[in-house]
Amino acid sequence: xxxxxxxxxxxxxxxxxxxxxxRRVVGMLAARADLPLDxxxxxxxxxxxxxxxxxxxxxxxxxxxxxxxxxxxIDLCVGPLRxxxxxxxxxxxxxxxxxxxxxxxxxxxxxxxxxxxxxxxxRLSYNGAD
Amino acid sequence: xxxxxxxxAGRPGAPESDIRLTLPARPENIAVVRHMLGALGQAIELPxxxxxxxxxxxxxxxxxxxxxxxxxRSGTLDVVxxxxxxxxxxxxxxxxxxxxxxxxxxxxxxxxxxxAALADSFDIDESVSSGSRLVMSFARTRRGRVMRAL
Numbered sequence: 252x253x254x255x256x257x258x259x260x261x262x263x264x265x266x267x268x269x270x271x272x273x274r275r276v277v278g279m280l281a282a283r284a285d286l287p288l289d290x291x292x293x294x295x296x297x298x299x300x301x302x303x304x305x306x307x308x309x310x311x312x313x314x315x316x317x318x319x320x321x322x323x324x325i326d327l328c329v330g331p332l333r334x335x336x337x338x339x340x341x342x343x344x345x346x347x348x349x350x351x352x353x354x355x356x357x358x359x360x361x362x363x364x365x366x367x368x369x370x371x372x373x374r375l376s377y378n379g380a381d
Numbered sequence: 382x383x384x385x386x387x388x389x390a391g392r393p394g395a396p397e398s399d400i401r402l403t404l405p406a407r408p409e410n411i412a413v414v415r416h417m418l419g420a421l422g423q424a425i426e427l428p429x430x431x432x433x434x435x436x437x438x439x440x441x442x443x444x445x446x447x448x449x450x451x452x453x454r455s456g457t458l459d460v461v462x463x464x465x466x467x468x469x470x471x472x473x474x475x476x477x478x479x480x481x482x483x484x485x486x487x488x489x490x491x492x493x494x495x496x497a498a499l500a501d502s503f504d505i506d507e508s509v510s511s512g513s514r515l516v517m518s519f520a521r522t523r524r525g526r527v528m529r530a531l
Contacts, residue, residue, distance in 0.1 A: 261400070
């Protein structure tokens with residue numbers, strides 16, 4: 252898919268529905284991006300971690316994620332987060348014995364500041380041969 | 382997110398929360414909405430038959446937006462879901478032409494009658510300055526549906 256279009260935006264009041272809804276939407280868009288199954292699983296795992304950890308760092312009462320699927324890639328932009336929330340979310344995603352899962356799975360990871368808020372950008376892609 | 386979402390989220394006895402999905406109004410994105418509703422239905426333990434009704438009604442509403450709201454430009458499809466204790470409210474909105482008969486209509490035109498049959502109540506909010514806003518409400522148990530049939 253080479254067309255660039257507006258992202259899909261998901262906004263969920265921080266609570267028990269963030270995980271089920273976000274993982275389904277991310278899984279759907281990762282599948283549409285034609286990511287292989289392993290990378291699709293990675294994208295869903297990142298979604299689960301964002302759902303579990305982001306509520307502690309959001310700037311308001313909602314977890315907001317903008318999603319864009321591309322040519323064998325999916326981009327997630329999480330925020331607005333509180334100042335320092337981008338790094339804190341990444342650190343919170345560390346699993347004992349495994350390390351930082353988001354850092355390990357992402358092809359690109361970036362924190363953008365905007366006023367008093369931050370946005371965490373995560374890109375997962377697949378560059379291998381079929 | 383509407384201000385009411387924040388107050389509702391903190392209300393005792395209402396552990397669930399509002400969900401807003403904003404997507405490019407394209408046919409393939411209707412499937413994203415359907416999948417999201419399926420996930421939501423599982424999470425809040427809606428009976429499968431009610432999930433089916435919600436998905437079908439919302440699909441019809443989203444299809445209306447995709448087909449008719451933006452004839453000359455791209456635009457967005459906005460879906461808000463509000464789970465409440467006894468009902469589920471779903472709002473499907475656009476900022477395009479709004480609802481109305483389509484000059485190129487070739488189908489049977491079952492969209493709104495189907496939504497009316499599936500939802501426990503629905504309303505077309507015409508107060509928005511542009512576009513359309515369809516508000517559907519579904520009881521979370523079948524009891525209301527049976528009572529209505531009687």
